[in-house]
Amino acid sequence: MERAASILFSGVRLDRKKFAADIAIFRQEMRRQSPFNSSNFSLDEAVDGFSLFGKSESVVSSSSDGKMKKKKKLSAKEIEERKQIERQIEVLNLYGCKSFLLRNLAERGFKEPTPIQRQAIPVLLSGRECFACAPTGSGKTLAFLLPLIMKLKAIILCPTRELAAQTTRECKKLVKGKKFYIKLMTKELSRSNNFEKMHCDILVSTPLRLDYAIEKKKLDLSRVEFLILDESDKLFELGFVEQIDSVVKACSNPSIVRSLFSATLPDSVEELARSIMHDAVRIIIGRKNSASTLVKQSLVFTGTEKGKLIALRQNFSESLNPPILVFVQSKERAKELYKELVFDNIKADVIHADLNQFQREAAVDNFRAGTTWVLIATDVVARGMDFKGVNCVINYDFPESAAAYIHRIGRSGRAGRKGEAITLYTEEDVPFLRNVANVMVASGCEVPKWILSLPKLRQKKHRPQRDSISTLSNGQEE
Numbered sequence: 001m002e003r004a005a006s007i008l009f010s011g012v013r014l015d016r017k018k019f020a021a022d023i024a025i026f027r028q029e030m031r032r033q034s035p036f037n038s039s040n041f042s043l044d045e046a047v048d049g050f051s052l053f054g055k056s057e058s059v060v061s062s063s064s065d066g067k068m069k070k071k072k073k074l075s076a077k078e079i080e081e082r083k084q085i086e087r088q089i090e091v092l093n094l095y096g097c098k099s100f101l102l103r104n105l106a107e108r109g110f111k112e113p114t115p116i117q118r119q120a121i122p123v124l125l126s127g128r129e130c131f132a133c134a135p136t137g138s139g140k141t142l143a144f145l146l147p148l149i150m151k152l153k154a155i156i157l158c159p160t161r162e163l164a165a166q167t168t169r170e171c172k173k174l175v176k177g178k179k180f181y182i183k184l185m186t187k188e189l190s191r192s193n194n195f196e197k198m199h200c201d202i203l204v205s206t207p208l209r210l211d212y213a214i215e216k217k218k219l220d221l222s223r224v225e226f227l228i229l230d231e232s233d234k235l236f237e238l239g240f241v242e243q244i245d246s247v248v249k250a251c252s253n254p255s256i257v258r259s260l261f262s263a264t265l266p267d268s269v270e271e272l273a274r275s276i277m278h279d280a281v282r283i284i285i286g287r288k289n290s291a292s293t294l295v296k297q298s299l300v301f302t303g304t305e306k307g308k309l310i311a312l313r314q315n316f317s318e319s320l321n322p323p324i325l326v327f328v329q330s331k332e333r334a335k336e337l338y339k340e341l342v343f344d345n346i347k348a349d350v351i352h353a354d355l356n357q358f359q360r361e362a363a364v365d366n367f368r369a370g371t372t373w374v375l376i377a378t379d380v381v382a383r384g385m386d387f388k389g390v391n392c393v394i395n396y397d398f399p400e401s402a403a404a405y406i407h408r409i410g411r412s413g414r415a416g417r418k419g420e421a422i423t424l425y426t427e428e429d430v431p432f433l434r435n436v437a438n439v440m441v442a443s444g445c446e447v448p449k450w451i452l453s454l455p456k457l458r459q460k461k462h463r464p465q466r467d468s469i470s471t472l473s474n475g476q477e478e
């Protein structure tokens with residue numbers, strides 16, 4: 001039998017001797033200050049947060065070494081704000097956040113932790129599991145990356161390759177200047193026969209690739225200390241469950257800390273999670289399963305499929321305010337819509353699962369760089385992707401569920417910025433409007449009353465057969 005690759009995660013460790021004094025202070029402070037260090041919380045208790053990015057306009061500037069500098073004479077209100085920010089940075093210091101992390105955070109303009117970060121970081125650092133639900137774009141990634149970098153030997157599972165690559169990039173930015181081994185499980189790596197020799201502190205992967213490495217290459221994960229399931233409700237869906245099961249079993253360290261993060265965590269997932277989590281802290285920021293309040297949302301009736309193309313063209317001709325993300329329900333439809341838009345002299349591109357890795361990466365990079373104005377996408381980029389400054393999300397095809405709606409529109413209105421979402425619907429979508437309308441109302445948007453009084457539907461997913469997107473099939477000649 002092939003020997004298990006046991007050296008994985010034998011990379012960088014904290015030099016406990018060298019940092020003994022720091023560790024002692026940190027431990028004392030943790031015990032003294034942290035509300036999370038004892039058994040104060042259980043899965044049944046919620047830790048509720050409130051405003052997101054509430055204090056993002058600070059008057060404090062940071063030098064490259066992360067120290068605060070006074071810029072001008074401050075008013076009493078400004079002094080109070082400044083003290084608050086200093087207290088928040090102290091929180092990170094308190095939990096042993098090393099100067100390189102503070103410096104890298106400051107370099108990226110992150111002056112204060114967001115509510116989910118304030119809640120989740122100390123929980124994970126104290127070795128408690130957590131079940132975290134916070135709106136799209138509210139900084140969940142950093143909420144688990146920071147403690148993982150401080151603790152190491154972690155696996156992060158993401159539902160798509162794009163998200164796994166993005167999370168790896170984020171993690172590498174945070175450890176800039178330090179020698180950490182942050183790995184993305186690529187196809188090539190998952191086929192490696194050399195795991196024994198690979199140093200790895202944090203491994204980011206999709207379930208499929210990690211499962212392959214475990215099953216076929218005997219990758220040993222018995223020493224992993226943290227397992228994060230990002231977009232966890234997606235990972236608990238059919239199609240992923242077996243792979244997740246395999247990873248959970250392979251991470252056999254009895255003291256493993258497993259945690260779940262998502263903007264949508266339905267009760268059914270919470271129930272399932274209870275079976276694999278030990279006494280987890282439940283952190284809910286804002287309302288559970290709700291859309292970002294920063295996104296102005298509207299519904300547009302187009303009657304038929306033909307009407308959608310007209311509505312889209314009209315919208316673009318009135319005000320094209322890129323970057324814009326347009327979601328469709330399948331790769332076939334993504335290709336069809338792309339063919340239409342290239343005729344309109346719009347810098348459009350497309351991303352779906354039929355493209356190879358290189359093409360998918362190029363589509364994401366060009367959209368990020370602003371070379372692409374309109375990115376037509378399937379749900380492959382609906383979750384977790386952080387495209388900065390997306391002005392508008394257009395749901396060309398009605399989303400298949402309320403959760404899909406929340407994640408799609410959450411590509412806009414991130415990190416405290418405002419955004420917009422327009423959802424087109426046809427006669428066929430009317431019975432499914434109510435679920436999305438409820439989400440809209442909960443995040444403060446207006447919805448016509450008749451939609452809210454539509455009958456409740458039992459059927460959860462809506463992905464109808466639609467007429468193809470084509471000018472020609474609409475009876476118009478080129």
Ligand SMILES: Nc1ncnc2c1ncn2[C@@H]1O[C@H](COP(=O)(O)OP(=O)(O)OP(=O)(O)O)[C@@H](O)[C@H]1O
Pocket residue numbers: 109110111112113114117134135136137138139140141142262263383384385386388410411414415
């Ligand atoms: N403390 C902070 N201060 C300022 N910006 C931050 C902070 N933390 C994170 N951000 C930025 O906020 C944006 C959104 O963060 P992130 O991608 O982690 O959101 P998320 O909650 O995981 O969203 P989603 O549910 O869509 O995955 C990113 O651009 C990130 O760099």
